[in-house]
Amino acid sequence: MSLCSPTARKVVVVGAGPVGCLTALAFAKRGWAVDLYEGRPDIRLASSRATSRQRSINLAISHRGITALEVVDPASAQSFLRTVIPMRGRMVHNLNGNTDSQLYDRDGQCINSIDRTLFNEGLLEEACASPRIRVFFKHKVLAVDFDQKIMTVRDIDTSRDLPITFDFCVGADGTYSVVRRQMMRVVRMDYHQEYIRDEYIELKMPAGRDMDGRPTFLLDPNHLHIWPRHSFMLIALPNKDYTFTCTLFAPSSELDRLDTPNAILAWFKAHFPDAVPILGEKALVNDFIRNPRSPLVCTKSKPYHYKDRVILLGDAAHSMVPFYGQGLNCGLEDVRVLSALLVEEGVEATALPLGDASKNTVDERLARALDRYSENRHKDLVAIADLAMNNYAEMRHSVTTIKYIFRKTLDQILYSLTTRENINSVTSLVPILSRIPFPLGEPKGWLPLYTMVTFRPDISYATARTKAAQQDKIISLVGWVGMLLLGVAGVWASCLVISYHLDVRR
Numbered sequence: 001m002s003l004c005s006p007t008a009r010k011v012v013v014v015g016a017g018p019v020g021c022l023t024a025l026a027f028a029k030r031g032w033a034v035d036l037y038e039g040r041p042d043i044r045l046a047s048s049r050a051t052s053r054q055r056s057i058n059l060a061i062s063h064r065g066i067t068a069l070e071v072v073d074p075a076s077a078q079s080f081l082r083t084v085i086p087m088r089g090r091m092v093h094n095l096n097g098n099t100d101s102q103l104y105d106r107d108g109q110c111i112n113s114i115d116r117t118l119f120n121e122g123l124l125e126e127a128c129a130s131p132r133i134r135v136f137f138k139h140k141v142l143a144v145d146f147d148q149k150i151m152t153v154r155d156i157d158t159s160r161d162l163p164i165t166f167d168f169c170v171g172a173d174g175t176y177s178v179v180r181r182q183m184m185r186v187v188r189m190d191y192h193q194e195y196i197r198d199e200y201i202e203l204k205m206p207a208g209r210d211m212d213g214r215p216t217f218l219l220d221p222n223h224l225h226i227w228p229r230h231s232f233m234l235i236a237l238p239n240k241d242y243t244f245t246c247t248l249f250a251p252s253s254e255l256d257r258l259d260t261p262n263a264i265l266a267w268f269k270a271h272f273p274d275a276v277p278i279l280g281e282k283a284l285v286n287d288f289i290r291n292p293r294s295p296l297v298c299t300k301s302k303p304y305h306y307k308d309r310v311i312l313l314g315d316a317a318h319s320m321v322p323f324y325g326q327g328l329n330c331g332l333e334d335v336r337v338l339s340a341l342l343v344e345e346g347v348e349a350t351a352l353p354l355g356d357a358s359k360n361t362v363d364e365r366l367a368r369a370l371d372r373y374s375e376n377r378h379k380d381l382v383a384i385a386d387l388a389m390n391n392y393a394e395m396r397h398s399v400t401t402i403k404y405i406f407r408k409t410l411d412q413i414l415y416s417l418t419t420r421e422n423i424n425s426v427t428s429l430v431p432i433l434s435r436i437p438f439p440l441g442e443p444k445g446w447l448p449l450y451t452m453v454t455f456r457p458d459i460s461y462a463t464a465r466t467k468a469a470q471q472d473k474i475i476s477l478v479g480w481v482g483m484l485l486l487g488v489a490g491v492w493a494s495c496l497v498i499s500y501h502l503d504v505r506r
Contacts, residue, residue: 007350008033008132012151013168014141015173016043019314019331021123023170026072026339027131027279031349031411035164036133037153039140039173044121058237058245059119060087060224060325062111067457068332071339071434076126077150080119084112085238091223092399098275101223102399106412109455111325113237143296144169144182146309149359150435155369167351168366170330174349177296177316183306191301196321196389197251200294205279207242215242218278226395227272233396234272246279249396256263261285298385302378305370310336318381323395324388324453326461330381333457337437338373339369342438345369376437380461387453387465410475411448419445429458445468 008193009032013024016038024036043050061084070079088110105113127133138156145151151164171179183189197308207215219225221238232250239245258264264285268276276284299319304312314331345365352361432439438460443452449471452464459467 009167009349010035010165011168011170012037012164013172013178014151014179015171015314015316016040016124016127016137017134017174017314018120018123018328019335020170021120021127022068022072022332022335023172023313023338024127024133025076025123025130026335027170027349028130029072030342032132032168034130034133034244035166036127036135037139037164038135038137038143039156040137042137043117043124057485058239058247059114059116059328060111060237061114062325062428062454063109064326064457065329065332067433068329068336070229070426070430071336072447073126074430076122080122081112083118083122083240084114085221085240086110086112087224087238088222089224090399091220091225093225093227093272093274094400095229095271095273097105098120102113102405102408105451105455106416107334109451110222111223111454114240116328134298141173141178144179144310146183146186146306147359149309150253164476168308168361171310171312171316172314174315175299175319179310180301180312182318183312183383185305187303189301189303191299193297193299196298196392198249198295198296198392200250200251200296201248201255201288203246203248203279203284205244205246205275206283207238215312217242217244219244226399227275227385228396228399229271230397232271234275235395236275246275249296249392252293258288261289264288265298288383298389300382300385303371303374304377305374306501308370311370311373313338315493318385320385320388321390321392323390324384324386326388326453330384330461334377336433337377338369340437341369341372342366343434346373357370377407382462383465384453384461387449387461407475408448411446414446415448415451417446421445425458433457438463446471 011027011032011034013020013027013034013036016036020036020038024034028034052176054123061080066077066081069080088108089101092100092102094100094429124135128135136153139162140154140156141151142161143152146169149166151166151169151481153162153164154160155162169179173179180189180191184191204219217238219236219238224246225236227234232248232254233248234248236244236246258267265276265281268279268284274357297319298321299315299403301312301317304317313334315327317334318330320327320330345368347363347365347369352363394404439458443463444457445460447456447459447467449464449468452459453461456464
């Protein structure tokens with residue numbers, strides 16, 4: 001039975017992925033009537049699970065995503081956190097088989113590994129349980145008339161096209177968003193799409209057995225494992241069933257050469273010799289041949305809204321490569337930021353008065369909130385998309401270099417010396433971040449870029465990138481000054497030596 005007020009406005013959310021489900025929950029919490037549409041079958045069905053597990057990179061959920069969950073549904077957030085595996089750092093596997101643990105944070109803060117499908121299923125269960133939300137699977141959006149507030153949806157089972165009315169629309173339908181394409185008919189949208197040279201293939205590392213025959217992890221489960229090989233890499237994230245989800249990222253041209261089982265096995269033995277025995281030769285070859293090669297794409301767009309009618313969230317607005325672990329975290333944060341702006345602008349769930357309720361009427365508060373979202377959020381989304389692209393070079397190559405290790409150590413030393421504030425608890429930030437997108441003012445002290453991006457949801461992505469650039473300039477300046485002083489000292493020492501020899505000759 002619906003608990004929606006007879007005067008509640010209706011929002012249609014397109015896309016029942018994690019971002020779409022959290023969006024539905026957020027609007028339902030505010031009293032809106034929510035219809036959630038998904039073109040695919042219910043992912044909780046066995047047939048859907050088999051397909052999704054072939055091409056789904058594990059999620060690394062961190063403070064930004066957790067904060068968004070806490071803001072919308074604290075009970076669900078705590079439930080999800082009981083299903084994750086904390087990863088306190090990277091475990092770098094060198095070609096000779098040696099490993100190097102590189103912790104993420106001085107205070108032991110972790111990112112958390114969770115299976116994408118299980119996480120999505122959990123949010124979907126919460127949405128289906130809400131009396132304010134109706135969920136429609138196998139309903140594909142064909143067209144949207146935002147001015148008339150009508151969406152045409154095809155019921156795949158019956159092949160009928162259904163006109164759906166709405167008051168507000170949210171496009172959370174992913175990288176190839178139908179809602180975004182429909183928006184382009186009425187909005188002068190800047191849009192950029194870029195495929196990078198690399199593709200990814202998912203592999204599975206089985207559970208091991210201990211002395212008593214019980215399942216156990218074959219690698220340390222509290223690390224994100226990386227095999228960096230300069231132009232490509234293999235990563236492994238732990239699962240609750242003691243397995244690891246492994247993902248190979250490599251240039252398409254490199255993967256094209258691996259066209260026979262023998263070629264696949266020889267290549268892996270040459271580049272990942274310590275991983276092959278754990279993966280199992282037969283399983284490795286079978287996974288490599290059976291699982292699809294998936295592209296990696298980055299998209300940027302602006303604006304994200306049209307009047308007071310529609311907004312794009314998550315990958316529909318911004319898809320990024322997965323190398324900073326922020327794709328999902330950013331999408332969930334989109335929901336939190338939008339919710340905070342709706343609070344700030346005083347947007348109500350109830351319908352406008354009858355005299356003001358024509359299709360041409362604009363809800364000025366809602367329009368203002370969406371305009372602020374497009375204007376301010378764009379800087380953050382461009383920043384994290386660029387940071388994610390840059391982080392690929394770090395993960396596949398830089399983590400093994402002396403320069404990277406020295407800079408990371410220096411960052412941590414300066415962080416300890418200048419920053420007393422320690423924000424370990426996401427819960428402490430929830431009250432303020434549920435009301436405002438981000439606190440005003442610059443973050444204090446020296447902060448490593450990774451810490452700001454991953455563990456500080458009170459710092460926007462754009463602010464984090466700007467502060468990191470300022471810190472880089474300081475390091476560079478200090479380096480140049482150091483070299484200058486060293487040069488002056490060398491010249492002075494040379495002068496002393498020359499002077500001494502001249503005095504001796506006299």
